[in-house]
Amino acid sequence: MPDIISIVLANSAIYLSFYLVLLGFSRYLSVPIPKSSWLSLVGFCVTVAGMMYFTYTQYDVNARIMIMSSTSVMQLVLISLLLLKGNEEFGKASMRVLSLICLLSASYFALRGLIVSQSVQLGFFMDAGLLHSMVLIVYQVLVVSFSFSIVWMTTTNLELKLRLQASLDPLTQVYNRRALDEIVADRDVSSKLNQVPLSAIMLDIDYFKKLNDGHGHKAGDTVLQKLAMILTKNTRENDSVACYGGEEFIILLPNTSREQAERMAENLRVQLSDEHFSLDNGSDEALHISASFGVATRESEVENWENVFKRVDVALYKAKRTGRNKVESA
Structure with missing residues (x-):
């Protein structure tokens, strides 16, 4: 598979998925994120440019790992902060749990980037070892966590709406x-x-x-x-x-x-x-x-x-x- 697909497009798609999750939670929870959105778009440009440069101009696996680790940390922290500011109608518990998972994942990426910055140059990513192979597990945990949290938030919101509907007078919309x-x-x-x-x-x-x-x-x-x-x-x-x-x-x-x-x-x-x-x-x-x-x-x-x-x-x-x-x- 050519590098443009397996390295540049693949890593850009991973970054883009984080941005879409951030944007999705922003709209779902009705929390505006103008600054975070611009920051994410800048990060996307840096990611694409970095992947291109350290693949075709100066081949450097370590640099690519550090770029992906640092941008992943940024995106996960932004998602976590958004969840902590989220609409309470979707339940505090679900947002706090997911926020914690995002911060733990961000800690893994930060540790990964720090270790790589002090390590010898890697010749090929697929031979990078356990620390870097674990990134696939972390991505899977995040996918499952995002999906489960959406179900949890939606259920909480529906329960709240049903309780509220049962407590309101249908005509005047004040308490019954x-x-x-x-x-x-x-x-x-x-x-x-x-x-x-x-x-x-x-x-x-x-x-x-x-x-x-x-x-x-x-x-x-x-x-x-x-x-x-x-x-x-x-x-x-x-x-x-x-x-x-x-x-x-x-x-x-x-x-x-x-x-x-x-x-x-x-x-x-x-x-x-x-x-x-x-x-x-x-x-x-x-x-x-x-x-x-x-x-x-x-x-x-x-x-x-x-x-x-x-x-x-x-x-x-x-x-x-x-x-x-x-x-x-x-």
């Missing part, structure tokens, strides 16, 4: 009642351990039945969807917004006093009153809606959440009974 129960239990334990207040806001759209009767259920669904977006956008990262039933929503507020919860409820009330809800039916018609709010804070560590929800429901009913479009506290 079942997910709310789990969140409450988790927040309740955390609140007791840290001895911090825990509050809840319940809101109900005013005259929602009239809206449905006058504009149709599709318009009602649009209003619910946009209301859920407004609530999610105007609450904090640790707050939990859930659809409690029909046009009722509840917001769980960890580490929040009653006064803070009242201020947040009032801000949301004003935000909703000022909002224009377009109907997405091709017309310029827009709706103005209002909502009534109830606020309650767990009064003591021994109070269960069933009682808190009863009190916040009573506060909401009071807001609706005394004029609507207002905030009442339990």
Whole structure:
């Protein structure tokens, strides 16, 4: 087989495969790599030029091994760093395990290059000995590891999506009642351990039945969807917004006093009153809606959440009974 195939093209293809793995993980995990990509392309040019030079101009097996070892180290380190920055939706464990395998492989290539730099000149690569023959095993380990990790990441991502889908209300894409129960239990334990207040806001759209009767259920669904977006956008990262039933929503507020919860409820009330809800039916018609709010804070560590929800429901009913479009506290 001519050297252009067995040396130049073969080694260039090995390097290119590392780059494609790097590019593939970048797109799969949604991690941009502009600098790494340019560095890899430069490395590819160096690899091709080095293979050509040390094959046809100055035949040097040791130099070719050092070039391939150093570029492999660079690519494996870049892949490892990308995996450590990867999207957590694919699971930290799978990315960390693969990152470790890449670093161990990079260590082998670094050791190989270092030993070759101190060794006598090799006449023919196939007679290079055990250290260099092991490179085939390392490549096979990497191929199997990449394949297995992709399956692991995909499975983890699908499991996460299924859990998330099961915990979300299909219309509004906020938490459903079942997910709310789990969140409450988790927040309740955390609140007791840290001895911090825990509050809840319940809101109900005013005259929602009239809206449905006058504009149709599709318009009602649009209003619910946009209301859920407004609530999610105007609450904090640790707050939990859930659809409690029909046009009722509840917001769980960890580490929040009653006064803070009242201020947040009032801000949301004003935000909703000022909002224009377009109907997405091709017309310029827009709706103005209002909502009534109830606020309650767990009064003591021994109070269960069933009682808190009863009190916040009573506060909401009071807001609706005394004029609507207002905030009442339990």
